[in-house]
Amino acid sequence: MDKLLIQGGTPLRGEVAISGAKNAALPILCASLLSAEPLRLSSLPHLNDVSTMLGLLGQMGLEVTLDGADGVVLDAKGLNNPVAPYDLVKTMRASVLVLGPLVARCGEAKVSLPGGCAIGARPVDQHIKGLQAMGAEVKVEHGYIHAKASRLKGARICTDMVTVTGTENLMMAAVLAEGETVIENAAREPEVVDLANCLISMGARISGAGSDVIRIQGVDKLHGATHRIMPDRIETGTYLCAAAATGGEVRLTRTSSAYLDAVIDKLMDAGCDIQTERDAISLKAPARLKAVSIRTAPYPAFPTDMQAQFMALNTVADGAATIRETIFENRFMHAVELARLGAAIDINGNTAVVKGVPQLEGATVMATDLRASASLVIAALVAKGETLIERIYHLDRGYERIEEKLSKLGASVRRVR
Ligand SMILES: CC(=O)N[C@H]1[C@@H](OP(=O)(O)OP(=O)(O)OC[C@H]2O[C@@H](n3ccc(=O)[nH]c3=O)[C@H](O)[C@@H]2O)O[C@H](CO)[C@@H](O)[C@@H]1O
Numbered sequence: 295m296d297k298l299l300i301q302g303g304t305p306l307r308g309e310v311a312i313s314g315a316k317n318a319a320l321p322i323l324c325a326s327l328l329s330a331e332p333l334r335l336s337s338l339p340h341l342n343d344v345s346t347m348l349g350l351l352g353q354m355g356l357e358v359t360l361d362g363a364d365g366v367v368l369d370a371k372g373l374n375n376p377v378a379p380y381d382l383v384k385t386m387r388a389s390v391l392v393l394g395p396l397v398a399r400c401g402e403a404k405v406s407l408p409g410g411c412a413i414g415a416r417p418v419d420q421h422i423k424g425l426q427a428m429g430a431e432v433k434v435e436h437g438y439i440h441a442k443a444s445r446l447k448g449a450r451i452c453t454d455m456v457t458v459t460g461t462e463n464l465m466m467a468a469v470l471a472e473g474e475t476v477i478e479n480a481a482r483e484p485e486v487v488d489l490a491n492c493l494i495s496m497g498a499r500i501s502g503a504g505s506d507v508i509r510i511q512g513v514d515k516l517h518g519a520t521h522r523i524m525p526d527r528i529e530t531g532t533y534l535c536a537a538a539a540t541g542g543e544v545r546l547t548r549t550s551s552a553y554l555d556a557v558i559d560k561l562m563d564a565g566c567d568i569q570t571e572r573d574a575i576s577l578k579a580p581a582r583l584k585a586v587s588i589r590t591a592p593y594p595a596f597p598t599d600m601q602a603q604f605m606a607l608n609t610v611a612d613g614a615a616t617i618r619e620t621i622f623e624n625r626f627m628h629a630v631e632l633a634r635l636g637a638a639i640d641i642n643g644n645t646a647v648v649k650g651v652p653q654l655e656g657a658t659v660m661a662t663d664l665r666a667s668a669s670l671v672i673a674a675l676v677a678k679g680e681t682l683i684e685r686i687y688h689l690d691r692g693y694e695r696i697e698e699k700l701s702k703l704g705a706s707v708r709r710v711r
């Protein structure tokens with residue numbers, strides 16, 4: 295199993311390009327199931343989750359053709375096997391995003407229940423409830439969701455909580471349904487908007503994406519289209535945090551500050567100087583960061599996917615910060631690993647109090663989930679001496695060529711086996 299060996303203590307400096315967004319790419323790949331004509335995508339990140347999704351779609355009968363350095367063409371004309379098996383779904387929860395498109399296009403789907411994961415139970419009851427409201431017959435048997443509908447019917451759906459993939463699944467199901475679907479309490483995440491834009495370019499009739507009420511007028515079929523995947527706002531935020539924590543100065547290109555207000559505001563509160571351009575963001579860290587408290591909540595509030603990185607940043611800041619996690623019930627696993635590097639963190643339920651220390655020290659630590667891994671990388675870049683991060687397969691799910699990008703910024707990072 296790959297590990298990352300990091301020699302800390304060097305401020306990150308220089309310029310690096312941000313990749314396409316994992317959390318936009320995954321639903322958009324699933325959108326290809328909705329049409330018999332090809333969907334051509336660019337800015338597709340090279341990530342394990344993306345390879346898993348391409349493998350899953352290929353197994354369903356799609357023709358997948360890589361196109362240049364970061365493109366792919368997906369042709370679902372031969373879609374013949376509307377099944378997502380446990381083996382693939384267990385490695386990537388986002389596989390459940392095939393459910394809505396498969397029922398809409400094939401009239402049936404058999405998709406493994408994703409099950410719980412390190413950060414929480416993460417049920418998919420809202421996805422199922424929404425499909426049932428659209429007239430699908432849904433049974434959960436032997437660990438699989440079996441859904442059937444000769445043609446889905448438009449419905450008014452109000453989800454019990456804001457759910458990102460739930461909104462995406464139901465929006466994809468609704469584009470081919472008969473009549474109008476209204477999704478209330480919809481997720482407003484930029485990735486939902488990117489998916490809606492892709493679907494619109496395929497001929498879907500969607501309004502309100504980016505607000506909490508999305509209206510979809512079903513159409514009989516979608517056509518082929520070309521779409522560029524949006525930049526990864528979480529990868530962007532992660533590199534900004536790494537530069538801030540190490541006292542560095544970086545310019546991130548091929549990205550946008552447009553979806554990062556909550557993160558940028560907190561970095562400025564911590565004392566960073568941030569300049570934004572149309573397709574780039576620059577950050578200059580202060581001599582010492584000030585501690586910043588955060589509370590995670592659905593977009594446009596502070597993202598849960600940036601919580602761990604801000605915990606890492608606070609471990610070496612001046613003062614104490616309170617971190618409240620309100621989305622997932624078990625998303626503080628990085629705290630004990632950060633403590634191995636010398637961080638002072640107290641956890642009480644969904645609240646962590648981080649007291650900044652003058653220096654972290656290198657140690658061996660274990661990555662427990664994707665963003666926990668990112669927080670350990672940030673802490674290791676700051677720590678004095680050598681840190682070995684184990685189980686970095688989590689990191690490879692969501693960060694493209696991370697050691698290459700960090701090395702370009704001057705960090706001493708090496709992948710070891
Ligand atoms: C591939 C992808 O885009 N993943 C993102 C997506 O995950 P994902 O879409 O899985 O997260 P959700 O927005 O659905 O989860 C929000 C909360 O709702 C709960 N819930 C959700 C659905 C449901 O049917 N029942 C239920 O109880 C979840 O357990 C969680 O507590 O949004 C999360 C919240 O911004 C991010 O951390 C993930 O990176």
Ligand SMILES: C=C(OP(=O)(O)O)C(=O)O
Nearest residue numbers: 317387388599664665692
């Ligand atoms: C939790 C995440 O991803 P996923 O929903 O794919 O597990 C994440 O991107 O931080």
